[in-house]
Amino acid sequence: MPPQQALTPSAGPPPRDVVAAIRGVSKVYSLGGHEVKALDNVSIDFRQGDYVAIMGSSGSGKSTLLNVLGCLDRPTTGQYYLAGQDVAVMDDETLSRIRGRYLGFIFQSYNLIQQLSVVENIEVPLSYQRPPMPGGRERCLKLAELVGLSKRLGHRPTELSGGQQQRVAIARALVNNPHVILADEPTGNLDTATSHEIMDLLDALNKAGRTIVMVTHENDIAQRARRIVRLRDGRIESVAEVRRELLPAAGLTSSVEPG
Amino acid sequence: MKFLQQLRLGFRSLMLHKLRSALAVLGILIGVTAVIWLVAMGEGVSYQAQQQIKDLGATSIIVRSIKPAEESSRSDSNARMGISYGLLREDFERIITNVPTIGRAVPMREISREVRHREQFIDGMVIACTPEYFGMNRLKIARGRAISAVDMTSYANVVVLAHEAAVKLFPIEDPLGRAVQIGQEFYVIVGVAAERSAAAAIGGSLDARQYDRDVYIPLTTFRVRIGDRVFTSRAGSFQLETVELTQITAIVDDMKEVDSTADIIRVLLQRYHKVVDYAIVVPKELLEQAETMRAMFNVLLLLIAGISLLVGGIGIMNIMLATVTERTREIGIRRALGATKGEIVQQFLWETVVLSGTGGLLGVLFGFLCGPTVNAVRFAVRTSLPEVWAALPPNIRNLEPRLAPWSIIAAFAISVGVGIVFGIYPARRAANMDPIEALRHE
Numbered sequence: 169m170p171p172q173q174a175l176t177p178s179a180g181p182p183p184r185d186v187v188a189a190i191r192g193v194s195k196v197y198s199l200g201g202h203e204v205k206a207l208d209n210v211s212i213d214f215r216q217g218d219y220v221a222i223m224g225s226s227g228s229g230k231s232t233l234l235n236v237l238g239c240l241d242r243p244t245t246g247q248y249y250l251a252g253q254d255v256a257v258m259d260d261e262t263l264s265r266i267r268g269r270y271l272g273f274i275f276q277s278y279n280l281i282q283q284l285s286v287v288e289n290i291e292v293p294l295s296y297q298r299p300p301m302p303g304g305r306e307r308c309l310k311l312a313e314l315v316g317l318s319k320r321l322g323h324r325p326t327e328l329s330g331g332q333q334q335r336v337a338i339a340r341a342l343v344n345n346p347h348v349i350l351a352d353e354p355t356g357n358l359d360t361a362t363s364h365e366i367m368d369l370l371d372a373l374n375k376a377g378r379t380i381v382m383v384t385h386e387n388d389i390a391q392r393a394r395r396i397v398r399l400r401d402g403r404i405e406s407v408a409e410v411r412r413e414l415l416p417a418a419g420l421t422s423s424v425e426p427g
Numbered sequence: 428m429k430f431l432q433q434l435r436l437g438f439r440s441l442m443l444h445k446l447r448s449a450l451a452v453l454g455i456l457i458g459v460t461a462v463i464w465l466v467a468m469g470e471g472v473s474y475q476a477q478q479q480i481k482d483l484g485a486t487s488i489i490v491r492s493i494k495p496a497e498e499s500s501r502s503d504s505n506a507r508m509g510i511s512y513g514l515l516r517e518d519f520e521r522i523i524t525n526v527p528t529i530g531r532a533v534p535m536r537e538i539s540r541e542v543r544h545r546e547q548f549i550d551g552m553v554i555a556c557t558p559e560y561f562g563m564n565r566l567k568i569a570r571g572r573a574i575s576a577v578d579m580t581s582y583a584n585v586v587v588l589a590h591e592a593a594v595k596l597f598p599i600e601d602p603l604g605r606a607v608q609i610g611q612e613f614y615v616i617v618g619v620a621a622e623r624s625a626a627a628a629i630g631g632s633l634d635a636r637q638y639d640r641d642v643y644i645p646l647t648t649f650r651v652r653i654g655d656r657v658f659t660s661r662a663g664s665f666q667l668e669t670v671e672l673t674q675i676t677a678i679v680d681d682m683k684e685v686d687s688t689a690d691i692i693r694v695l696l697q698r699y700h701k702v703v704d705y706a707i708v709v710p711k712e713l714l715e716q717a718e719t720m721r722a723m724f725n726v727l728l729l730l731i732a733g734i735s736l737l738v739g740g741i742g743i744m745n746i747m748l749a750t751v752t753e754r755t756r757e758i759g760i761r762r763a764l765g766a767t768k769g770e771i772v773q774q775f776l777w778e779t780v781v782l783s784g785t786g787g788l789l790g791v792l793f794g795f796l797c798g799p800t801v802n803a804v805r806f807a808v809r810t811s812l813p814e815v816w817a818a819l820p821p822n823i824r825n826l827e828p829r830l831a832p833w834s835i836i837a838a839f840a841i842s843v844g845v846g847i848v849f850g851i852y853p854a855r856r857a858a859n860m861d862p863i864e865a866l867r868h869e
Contacts, residue, residue, distance in 0.1 A: 235863055238763065240762075240763060240862050240866075241863060260767070260768060261767045261768065261769070264762065264765055264766060264767040264768070264770075265765065265767065267762075267763060267764065267765045268764060268765015269765070273763050273764065275866070279756070279759075279760045279763075279866065280760075281757050281761075282443075282757075283439050283440055283442075283443055284439075292760075292761065292764050293764045293765055295432075296766050296767075296770060297765070340764070
């Protein structure tokens with residue numbers, strides 16, 4: 169797929185294999201009377217199994233883009249198709265349901281709930297599923313095993329290292345079987361060795377068919393993705409394919425279930 | 428189960444700040460305990476009063492002689508004759524014959540006299556009565572027999588002793604068949620009454636009617652042996668008083684006729700008595716008054732309790748606002764992971780309900796301690812501060828708190844309600860946070 173195609177996707181609802189697509193999205197904030205364009209007519213398609221790194225300096229609009237993709241923020245203009253529906257026009261409650269159903273979040277600072285144990289943290293998105301997902305607890309245990317924390321199910325987040333906490337967060341992001349995993353600087357708080365462990369885990373998830381969109385400012389982390397989207401002043405500056413042969417071989421592939 | 432999960436989650440979130448949560452719980456606990464205790468004591472007092480009134484009989488009308496003010500007594504013309512006042516035997520006849528709604532009426536004359544047996548004596552209350560008096564006052568005879576009709580017609584010198592009077596006069600021997608001296612006369616003891624608790628005060632006095640110093644003799648015997656004219660000693664000076672009957676108790680057949688019958692008696696007596704030297708007491712009215720008093724009392728108590736629960740609720744709101752601010756990030760996380768505003772509201776409402784419900788439950792538990800606590804305080808006062816104890820009115824000394832089931836249910840329900848009402852604002856504040864801002868919150 170040439171990069172131009174990603175820059176100028178066709179109008180109207182996206183084709184079937186596109187799990188998420190933004191079309192002509194702009195986001196305008198008014199700050200003290202000034203209008204600030206955080207996003208300016210941005211269009212990207214994310215296909216099933218895509219692995220996209222969004223890069224850009226601070227103020228480039230990458231956080232705003234991630235918020236829009238995460239249904240935490242609504243675009244001022246434009247469409248956002250997620251699972252075949254335009255979510256840009258939906259109300260707060262529906263957006264909450266869509267987040268819970270179709271999206272998985274991984275944050276820079278892990279964002280685990282302190283008073284809950286590892287397995288309970290993984291379970292949190294399940295409590296917001298309507299209708300409830302069957303086999304919740306077993307799924308959580310399986311995911312804890314997948315991220316290598318099956319021996320720490322009862323621990324509290326404060327009893328875990330940063331890397332372990334991020335693993336819990338990844339398991340939590342997978343528990344609702346999301347269409348897209350959104351990661352905001354997933355290795356930002358981790359040392360290099362742990363960063364690579366976490367990235368190996370994400371790579372493996374992608375190999376198993378997960379769609380991952382990741383915001384990062386670290387080049388070596390971004391190189392793990394299949395595509396790198398660079399933003400500047402709210403516009404897409406470039407979309408680049410990453411040559412997969414350069415990537416190190418990732419493990420874990422066989423144990424990750426497909427999406 | 429979703430419900431239990433929510434409860435557990437709420438409980439665990441509150442355990443993050445044990446002291447803070449405990450203080451909020453304490454506020455509600457005190458409120459709930461206060462409601463239960465105050466209502467229990469109020470119920471205890473009014474139950475006591477009601478029992479005493481009921482002992483007088485709900486269908487009875489009691490007419491009692493009252494000594495009028497000096498200058499207005501009936502025969503003030505002759506000072507040597509002493510004063511003469513009160514109900515007459517004629518009044519009794521008139522009431523019996525003229526008021527058809529009355530089933531029966533019982534006359535009674537009472538006088539305070541020393542009752543003696545050898546060196547034992549008591550300041551007794553001599554009750555001169557007819558055989559009906561015992562049944563009417565539900566006086567049970569423990570041993571021997573009551574005053575009989577034969578005693579009446581034969582003017583017999585017989586006496587029935589109240590339980591305490593018998594115990595005091597005859598600490599060791601069997602009183603039956605022995606004689607006691609009242610004034611100059613000797614009376615043969617034919618019976619001993621069973622123990623009996625005090626009844627409500629009648630005739631304007633505040634003290635409850637005690638039965639323990641009573642000795643009962645036939646009314647006819649009283650008339651011939653002691654007579655209507657008696658010397659009474661009051662404040663060191665003797666006075667001659669002429670009183671025919673101390674009290675007439677009329678029993679009305681139909682409860683509905685009690686009020687109208689009382690009115691008829693009132694009119695009847697007014698016609699023959701120039702001065703009001705009698706009082707009419709209708710226990711049913713007293714009972715109704717007591718009911719009204721109790722209702723007013725309960726309203727007042729609920730008001731006080733309401734204020735304390737309000738204060739408790741404000742405490743809870745304060746805590747929850749602090750909690751919401753502290754847990755802004757958690758709210759952001761939950762919102763990002765799919766929680767709707769409604770679910771966030773629910774989560775925090777559950778927490779307040781856990782807080783206030785815990786307070787309510789503990790409050791109910793402490794509420795059950797009301798009786799033992801009152802007993803403990805009573806024991807402590809009686810043993811360590813006897814003078815204070817003696818100064819307390821008997822109603823308070825004998826107070827038995829009665830837990831009212833409605834107050835327990837109401838107090839608990841109100842505490843949970845307080846939790847919901849005061850939880851709504853903090854919960855809504857939590858739900859209305861912008862998830863992006865909340866996630867950024869440190």
